[in-house]
Amino acid sequence: MTNASQEPISPVRDDDSTMQLARDLHEGVRQLNHATSGPPDLTEVGTAYAVLSDPGVAAHGLGQTITQLNDFLVHEEEAGRLGHDLGEPVAPFVRKFGQALSLAGRYTGDLHGALSEAQRAINALHGVPVSAPERVIGSAAETAAEDFPLSINEVSVSLPPEDHPRPQAAPIDRRTRRKV
Template sequence: MNDPGPRTDEDIERLAGELHERVRALNQLTQGPPGLTAPGAAYTVLGNLAQTSFRLVQAAEQIDAFLTRELDAGRLGHDRGDDPVPAVTTVHNALGRCTEQAADLGDSFRKAASALAPIRALDAGEEPTLDRHAAASLKEQEVAQIRPANEDFPNPIGDVLPGPPNPADPLPPELRSPPHPRRGR
């Protein structure tokens, strides 16, 4: 779509169809064989996925703006003869969620790419450099998290939990449930 000519709805629909086909092809290529072979390629893919996610935000916002303009101008109808406002409002709300989720997705891809940035493939014969001190510290933390429950709870459970409620004691207001409203029929 590099031609400077006018764009049509058909052009836009075709691009949207190509987008999901491109993602499907990307999924097949990253799975392999041979699939990804270098961390640098994964970094680039993550960066591009972040940008794509952020651009999906813009596409959703533009579709929402189009529908709002058309609704405000009175150029939208409903196939069943209903008022189009509730349906367009539902679309507006769903697109709002889409923009939030796409922005979150883009941010997650960006964070993944940032974390991957210093990672590289080892050269042939090169030994991995692991921080032995950090590995030992992680093991100590793991062991500390799996200590016996009786260290946290040295008292028998019966001593810690209150006994059964006395039916003669009134319930405090915060524990009383409000009456259920009757539904109209």
């Protein structure tokens, strides 16, 4: 039996689909950032606990991605398939690339470990009922609505009719772009 979550997402293996996977990861993180900003998307301690798991596993998995990217570039350099825009030797750049990725790989391991530790730290926590419902400050529009409960349409309908017409912008000659 195979684990469906470990199977390739798409049988197509080309550079475009690989770049799309990286973009999807970025978009997923962006959406997760919005979802974890607090109520109404995040209201339970159990959700915070569960959310820590997948990014930790993803960070751990990025270590493999990083290793594979380094292996690819080293292989391309060894095969003579890399060049430099200014004709310089590529080896120092590949070496620097590998050093930077090595550091990034250590950070992914550290991130995975830190997220796992955070998850263990809140393992025994749970939410408790609050005696009086807490007031959650909403958006600026919701806050303004409390201070000014009428909509713009309701206010404009209740205003007396204007005695004079509204000012009109002067016509502009399209050829010279000057007021006529």
